[in-house]
């Protein structure tokens with residue numbers, strides 16, 4: 001652990017001081033020798049806040065947090081079947097910034113920005129500028145929801161919805177809470193793991209006072225992402241009445257062992273978070289080296305079922321274009 005990197009700075013400062021230089025990152029971790037394996041992308045560049053780097057082990061080229069953010073030359077290899085928009089999301093926007101794929105829920109991309117750039121991200125080629133809601137689209141979005149009475153939940157996503165200011169976020173909450181049909185507002189975010197200070201008092205108080213149920217799905221892939229400091233912030237969030245769930249992606253070389261998955265579930269539970277989904281990788285261009293055969297995921301899953309209580313076993317799913325829900329992987333198919 002690099003303790004001198006742990007900071008109590010406010011989250012905006014931490015965000016603006018995120019590391020974008022590969023040389024700086026490798027220098028901090030004493031891994032200069034890795035320079036020959038990495039490359040400097042011109043698009044979807046390295047981006048990692050220092051508080052996340054502080055959770056990495058110095059001198060460990062295989063650190064599971066480092067591997068999530070370090071651009072690897074393998075990204076540049078084109079692999080058949082791995083494409084820019086694997087979920088065909090560019091075709092499912094009835095309105096800019098709104099995805100209505102599943103009957104009762106709509107997803108809003110409130111921003112294209114993220115605090116961290118994860119190399120496996122299925123949205124790394126997404127054209128955010130073309131899909132962010134414009135000022136005019138804001139009212140179109142509320143009109144769309146009103147005209148679709150089957151919608152009872154809105155998911156704030158991105159990018160990372162917690163990378164916007166409280167002022168902007170609260171404006172969305174105000175607008176959504178004014179729609180009586182909505183029972184639930186959900187945030188999908190990785191920021192609590194990357195910069196825990198983002199869960200500030202003002203935010204937690206606002207979430208606590210919401211008329212709607214608030215669900216926060218954090219995107220944590222490895223137990224090491226939740227240190228004591230992070231766990232405290234998560235527990236505080238839970239105490240504010242927020243339902244905390246986790247969604248992870250199965251990533252080769254990062255969390256693809258029984259030990260890593262059980263440790264993740266247990267650490268999440270210690271921090272007041274329940275496992276929700278374990279996604280197999282979306283087949284996005286540049287991420288093939290993180291993928292496993294479905295057979296591998298199924299074998300791992302059977303081991304998890306045998307080892308953990310049911311409430312600590314996430315649902316194993318694959319997201320497919322044009323399917324009205326996340327598709328459960330048929331664990332009996334390859335037995």
Ligand SMILES: *Cc1c(COP(=O)(O)O)cnc(C)c1O
Pocket residue numbers: 099100101102105106107155325326
């Ligand atoms: C994942 C996702 C949802 C939410 O799905 P749940 O199964 O409710 O978690 C909703 N809309 C879109 C477009 C999604 O990708």
Ligand code: SF4
Pocket residue numbers: 113114115116117118120121122123124158159160190219
């Ligand atoms: S935080 Fe989520 S959306 Fe942002 S880069 Fe990482 S995986 Fe992609």
